Amino acid sequence: MTTDEPALSPNDAARATSFGAVASAYDAGRPTFPVDALTWILGPGRGLQVLDLGAGTGKLAAVAAELGHDVVAVDPSEEMLSVCRQRPGIDTMVGAAESIPLAHASVDAVIVGQAFHWFDHSRALPEIARILRPNGVLGLLWNNYDTVVPWVRRVHRAIMGEDFGAPGADAFDPMPILLQSDLFAGVETARFKHWQDLDRGGLRQLALSHSRxxxxxxxxxxxxxxxxxxxxxTSARPPEPLRMPYITGCYRTRPSDLANYRRTLDAPVAPHL
Incomplete structure (x- = not known):
């Protein structure tokens, strides 16, 4: 795999490790992910062995578990995982995308919600390809504010501060990284709409959950x-909640023939549990 991306700046590194301190706010304020989006990535069946990588408090892992899959959540933050462990049907492990604590070819799918942009991709993509089964799937998801709505744009401006409106600010496109990799092929994309109901406290928690x-x-x-x-x-009409609109951007890809070949040289395929 080749990539020309730079390492995280000191400021980005600080933001990447800031989530443990706001685990409760993250869990209370952040939205879940649309069932349709995860079904598009994983398919309509049940019983897959799924890794939620950079799982945080398990928002995405919980959706996978509810769809009937066997889920393990991996995150470097013990504080985030302590919240995740309160969700049923999810195993947890402390670990990083650059050194995943799972065996070769041990999962059918790797899903990543709101976290892929924090990875060291030159190290993480080989690790993801290593643990995926030959016909496994990698799914990346981001919940993005639908800033067409004026009050949503105001919230986004408050969170982004001086970076609001800057080219590429708080936005990430994984397509170039995936296309440059020789370990994955055939990237597909899809978008799904959903909403999150928020009261005053929930909107505050949402703001506090952002690394910025x-x-x-x-x-x-x-x-x-x-x-x-x-x-x-100025926007809410209590007792009705504010309905925060999101557009969930999704990316789906599978290991390349080269990745599958390299994996068989390293170790045999792990059996299904």
Whole structure:
């Protein structure tokens, strides 16, 4: 695999490791993922062995488990996994995308929700290809605000701060990385709409769950929350919740012939449990 991407900057590295401190806010504030999106990635059946990589508090893993799959959630943050363990039907392991604590060819699918952009792709993609079975699938998902709605755009501006509107700010396209890799082939894409109901506290928790906000000083973080409160006060109509609209961008790909060949040289295929 070849890639020209740079390593994470010190600021990005700090943001990547900031989520453990806001695990409760992340779980309370972040949306789930659409069932249709995960079904598009995994197929309509049940009983697959699925790894949720960079699983956080298990939002995506929970959807996979509800669809009838055997799920293991891997994340480097013990704090995030402690929340994930409260969800039924999910095994957890502390680990990183660059060194996955699973055997060769041991899972049918690897799914990644809101986390692939934090990986060191030059190390993570070979690891993902290593643990996938020969006809396995890699699925990447991102919940993105639908900023066509004016009040949603205001919330997004409050969270993004001075970076709001900058080219590529808080946006990530994995397509170039996947296309450059010789370990995966045939990338497909799809988009799904869904909504999240939020009260005032939920909107605050959503803001606090963002890495850009988590690493701010206390005074700057309070400024962001004041802006978010202002949006709620001018847009909500209690007792009705605000309905945050999302567009979930999905990417689906499978190991290349080269990846499957390399894997057979390294180790035999692990049996189904």
């Amino acid at each position: 906000v988590a690493v701010l000083t206390e005074s700057r973080r309070e400024s962001v929350l004041e802006q978010v409160d202002s949006v709620y006060e």
